Amino acid sequence: MTRDIWTMVWKEWREFRDQLLSLRRGGLSALILALILGVVAPVQLGPEWVHSKIIIGYWPFLAATMVSSLIADSVAGERERHTLETLLASRLPDAAILIGKIVAAVLYGLGFAVANMLIGLIAVNVAHRESAPILFGAQRFVVTIILTVLASLLMAGIGVFISLRASTVKQAQQTFGIAIIVLTMGPLLLFNALELDTRMRVAVRMAALGEDRAEAYAVGILSLLSVIVIGAALARFRRGKLVLD
């Protein structure tokens, strides 16, 4: 099973690579994104780019966004490009195909985030030279990586679910876009809909949580949601069903 998963990861990465190497097919947009996020933003924000508490949510969001753009192409694209049935007619197990696609997308998102972190650190240290190098704290770095992986996993799981119901990549990406807006804006709108007293109480409790506990809650919630969504996607990803869809 592990070997089959890595076979899928190998194939997905080959496709990502070829897509990235082609400027016309997405390489250029990735290059511009890397330049803005990895160089322009760190240079403008300076050391705050490394030490701000808000930045801990930035990397998971960045990775999840990258995953969302890939997973729709990876899953809905197999159907749109008529490669799915041939893949299903191979000896690869259903779970290996799906997990391979998720792992490939998550590794891509994580790789993109880490590459941006490194480029950003170089940019910020060059532009804002201090006596000591400007670096992330070890704990913050580990937590950021964990949150990045979990957010990517969750996004990949949601992406699979949406893509399995879409007949084209475009349709999947449109539905995914709406889902991301609902997932990010929904809690804020819900919070704003609460009475002022309630909002104040929630804000005070959140502030009282402390950084460590807030991170632990975030890890716990993302882990639980990822397990549920990916479990449901695995249950949905069945040959007999996919062939007939």
Place this chain on the structure above:
Amino acid sequence: MAGEFAIRAESVTRDFGPVRALDALSLEVPKGIVFGFLGPNGAGKTTAIRVFLGLIEPSAGRAEVLGLDTRRDGAAIRTRCGALLEHPGLYERLSANDNLEFYGRAWHVPRRVRQERIRELLTRFGLWERRDDPVGRWSRGMKQKLSVARAVLHRPDLVFLDEPTSGLDPVATAGLREDLAALSAYEGVTVFLTTHNLNEAERLCAQVGVIRGGRLLAVGSPESLRARQDSGQVDIIARGLTSDVVQALRARTDVVASLSVDDGRLSVSLTAGASPAPIVALLVQHHVEVEEVRRARATLEDAFLDLMGSDTPSGDAPRGGDS
């Protein structure tokens, strides 16, 4: 019994809601042959392949592929089979080499063997020089060849080819047909081929099955299906035909049903099951110079069209073997 047959279906029925795609399909495909599955669009050919590969379950009946139950052992069947389905199923952003490399890995073909096999197949199909090009830039014929190479990469025991020459120009069709014939001969695999192209079936297949509306109408060798349509008409061009000879021929009522003579051309309708040999012998005996004897043979297309026009299965035993 299972050892003799690559595929064995017993009353396989498959419904999609109110639509019956396969209707009590019973079929035996011997190992090591090229079997052609003929039928119009929507006849149930692709559904049959999906059932045989264990991708979908039959609503009723059972099928065995390589001695394995399609309901229970789908994964094991797919491990031992290769397939070119309705679409080439190639990753067009990837090169030919990467496409084959991926499926070679998927089938756990050891690295060295995989590399040798990829080289062997791409060379055989004339694609080696273009192995690093993205497949999306290739012609349809080249893609079809690559798909066939992918289907046999892991040396399967049985290969399903769903309309392999569909949409190809005549030259590409002829080329691929030659490649398929060579593959079958060299690899020794059983090939289950669906096609609309009756000429292709006639040239490639040791046996063919004709399906329409999910029902198997006939199965047998192309010759046996053609023979069903034979009119028993023989045209003989000869010199020295006299009225006595014609009289003598008419007297052979055991062989001759009717005959006509027109400017040295003798057209004879044979009685059922009769051979033209006694007629030729009689002509020679009467010192007639026989220049040409031509039996008007039905084509597989005649047989196919006749079956498409009939409502009932042809032959008493629509199973493997000439019937």
